[in-house]
Amino acid sequence: MGYIVSVVNMKGGVGKTTVTVNLGTCIARDFKKRVLIVDLDTQINATLSLMAPLYFATLKKERRTLRTLINQTIQTEEHPPITIQQVIYPDICQVKGLDILAGDVELCDDFLLSALIHNKSQFHQQTFEKTWSNVEFNLIRSILKPIIKQYDFILLDFPPADNLITRSALLASHFYIVPAKAEPLSVVGIGLLHSRIKHLQQENRSKIKLVGIIYTARGPVTTMEQKVKKRLGQEFGEDKIFQVEIPLNVAVAQAVDDFQPVVINNPKASGAIAYKRFAREFLQKLSKTLKS
Secondary structure (H helix, E strand, O other): OOEEEEEOOOOOOOOHHHHHHHHHHHHHHHHOOOEEEEEOOOOOHHHHOOOOHHHHHHHHHOOOOHHHHHHHHHOOOOOOOOOHHHHOEOOHHHOOOEEEEOOOOOOOOHHHHHHHHHHHHHHOOOOHHHHHHHHHHHHHHHHHHHHHHHOOEEEEEOOOOOOHHHHHHHHHOOEEEEEEOOOHHHHHHHHHHHHHHHHHHHOOOOOOEEEEEEEOOEOOOOHHHHHHHHHHHHHHOHHHEOOOOOEOOHHHHHHHHOOOOHHHHOOOOHHHHHHHHHHHHHHHHHHHHHHO
């Protein structure tokens, strides 16, 4: 069975998507693992980091996005259901074993979702809260269940939001990685995430474990950054801080414009080299986390 790994921080702009697509690419290409990237963000950044908008438009027209699977899970549709195998785009960027489940700019209508859950609760004669909790627990889990044994890793790219879909994704995950910038607002995002996960664990709804915190967009060292890194090291343990740090590198942004991960687009760039080292360290930390 594959491991479901959330790449998450409640703060935006910390490099979640870039970490997800480059880590997934390196694990598939360099370590010959089967990897599925799932784009949970309505901004579809992970999707457009791996394919041109024209390809995404085709997938959306064919209903081959995460939105279709979510809709099928929470309501009964009249037309024949589409399987997750039909939705997944295989060997993205011509990397064997690297697949993507594309996101959608119209991923979920919260008002419609609330109405559907309300109707379900009445049909099953149970409280709205209990029905909501059941949907939250099972939504992403049930979508991924048919294919989890086909992959070594399923990487979930999160939006900076705390909603039903993101909570459902956390509940479905075995592990999580936190991309972060060494700045105060990034620490706030980690704090909000930690609070959410702790709450889920206290309710005995989740056994998710932290693999580590990865610093991104690293520039010249400042006193403030040193304080932030010291604080996070004390709070989570130095063993939960990745030694590899991703440098601020223009090649990473240029790769996004070419709809490819930097490890493919410019493999000799400092950012690409750092991501290759990060992938190796991730596998090492994951192995230690499994034994703990």
